Amino acid sequence: MASSPNPSLSSSSAYSRTRTDALREALATRVVVADGAMGTMLQAQDPTMEDFENLEGCNEILNITRPDIVRSVHEAYFAVGVDCVETNTFGANHAALAEYDIAERVFELSESGARIAREVADEFTASTGQQRWVLGSMGPGTKLPTLGHAPYTLLRDAYQRNAEGMIAGGADALLVETTQDLLQTKASVIGARKALDTLGVDLPLIVSVTVETTGTMLLGSEIGAALTALEPLGIDMIGLNCATGPAEMSEHLRYLARHSRIPLSCMPNAGLPVLGKNGAHYPLTAPELADAQETFVREYGLSLIGGCCGTTPEHLRQVVERVRDLTPAVRDPRPEPGAASLYQTVPFRQDTAYMAIGERTNANGSKKFREAMLDGRWDDCVEMARDQIREGAHMLDLCVDYVGRDGVADMEELAGRFATASTLPIVLDSTEVPVIRAGLEKLGGRAVINSVNYEDGDGPESRFAKxxxxxxxxxxALIALTIDEEGQARTVEHKVAIAERLIEDLTENWGIHESDILIDTLTFTICTGQEESRGDGIATIGAIRELKRRHPDVQTT
Known part of the structure; x- marks a missing residue:
């Protein structure tokens, strides 16, 4: 089978700006209801092995062999009044299809799944006069890049093809769902973003993470870490789905309602599965799901709700009836700017101390770390990181720059290890752009990059831009240094002037929040006794004071 053709706007002719604008308006003004379970509805129609092309369990094949079955599921949900359905593309990704040796069919199965849903949605829109939408489902697959199951770039590029197929088939939004590994989630989101940019279209991008009964995602990520890592990717909505029923999701939704700048969604299972003689049974009744979703809309301001495993058209019928006339609660979120490891979020502003960045995992600042790195004693490097955690650091500076070394290989090795071994966020510290990229592609949490400045200007080919x-x-997040084309600023006025230029550039031209910029007003060594450097420390402190007065939200380091 052919893989994705060269994408272009013409290949996504089913895309409709008017339809998408209507969806954005609906999500901003009322409760939008999505469908429920897909897999069980398909299996209930008893497809044959021939229908599966002898690829048992590959539901996405039915988009080609039995579109009538897939169509009937969408029709059943639209018939009970839902606003949108998810495409039958949950497994149309490289990781899942590679297990059937059909990874080259990502685009084909994604496009066909979206096209079926689009046709049904358009038919119901025409017959009822109520606009119906299609959410392009992007599932997690079976490979966790944080654990080294598959390279980040392989997954990212495959998710781009996944998204391109669904856009071509007529999806109105892209839903990255049931995510368990933050690095896999990032691969999905960034792949989807690349597809949107390539095709020149603008669809809502929604992320739904899965929090287990342990209270964290599968790899141990708290909901705060997920929000800190994912919201800055420019997604339009964040929420929860799968793994549990609504009762177990409540506290995580409460956290999102308090801190998320973007709208929220929730698609729970019909409770926790109960094993019986006939297999797993989901016990939550339709009225109970409707009760829970009504509460979430009233208390947490959710604007997209639906169901996941075990939920049926009857569940969604009652949800639709319950929330039809509800307006989501108005939220007053209080974002907490910070960085995140795979496991936890760390605010930039600490309540009881300054934020301490541990520097002992820096090859230029620690002889012990450098020698361990040069010898390939990776476990020793990890232990040095853990020492700093035990001693109270809030973030770890990771620098592998050393003359004659392959910095990309060293960064991949150490960032990959630190990703799971460190509970603290990582500051990626390098003068080399490829080395920074290598670190970012290993870390599921939110890193801080050290650093940018204007030493070589700010043109499109400058290091600053890259x-x-x-x-x-x-x-x-970014550490930004008060250095311009003339060199490092020495006076309060020069330091503040460069800082103002940095803040304006990063916020207006690159869309980075002021609170995610850490300005370093710098100082030369002040203990040399040289007359010309005696005032440097005072100038640095003075610049910080003036910068904080002008920009209370900006961080300093």
């Missing part, structure tokens, strides 16, 4: 583009793509 590093800032990486930060924008991966949602990283």
């Amino acid at each position: 590093v800032t583009k990486l930060a924008q793509e991966h949602g990283a």
Whole structure:
């Protein structure tokens, strides 16, 4: 089978700006209801092995062999009044299809799944006069890049083809769902973003993470870490789905309602599965799901709701009836700017101390770390990171720059290890753009990049532009130095002037929040006794004071 053709706007002719604008308006003004379970509805129609092309369990094949079955599921949900359905493309990704040796069919199965849903949605829109929409489902697959199951870039590029297929088939939004590994989630989101940019279209991009009964995602990520890592990627909505019923989701939704700048969604299972003689049974009744979703809309301001495993058209019928006339609660979120490891978020502003960045994992600042790195004693490097965690650091500076070394290989090795071994966020510290990129592609949490400045200007080929583009793509925060084309600023006035230029540039041209910029007003060594450097420390402190007065939200380091 052919893989994705060269994408172009003409290949996505089913895309409709008017339809998408209507969806954005609906999500901003009322409760939008999505469908429920897909897999069980398909299996209930007893497809044959021939229908599956002898690829048992590959539901996406039915988009080609039995579109009538897939169509009937969408029709059943639209018939009970839902606003949108998800495409039968949950497994139309490289990781899942590679297990059937059909990874080259990502685009084909994605496009066909979206096209079927689009046709049904258009028919119901025409017959009822109520606009119906299609959410392009992007599932997690079976490979966790944080654990080394598959390279980040392989997954990212395959998710781009996945998204391109669904856009071509007529999806109105892209839903990255049931995510378990933050690095896999990033691969999905960034791949989807690349598809949108390539095709020149603008669809809502929604992310739904899965929090287990343990209270974290599968790899141990708290909901705060997920929000900190994913919101800066420029997604339009974040929420929860799968794994549990609504009762277990409540506290995580409460956290999102308090801190998320973007709208929220929730698609729970019909409770926790109960094993019986006939297999797993989901016990939550339709009225109970409707009760829970009504509460979430009233208390947490959710604007997209639906169901996941075990939910049926009857569940969604009652949800539709319950929330039809509800307006989501108005939220007053209080974002907490910070960085995140795979496991936890760390605010830039600490309540009881300054934020301490541990520097002992820096090859230029620690002889012990450098020698361990040069000898390939990776476990020793990890232990040095853990020492700093035990001693109270809030973030870890990771620098592998050393003359004659392959910095990309060293960064891949150490960032990959630190990703799971460190509970603290990582500051990626390098003068080399490829080395920073290598680190970002290993870290599921939110990193900080050290650093950008104007030493070689700010043109499109400057290091400033290249590093800032990486930060924008991966949602990283940035340390920005008060250095311009004339060199390092020495006076309060010069330091503040460069800082103002940095802040204006990063916020207006690159879309980075002021609170995600960490300005370093710098100082030369002040203990040399040289007369010309005696005032440097005072100038640095004075610049920080003036900068904080002008920009209370900006961070300093």
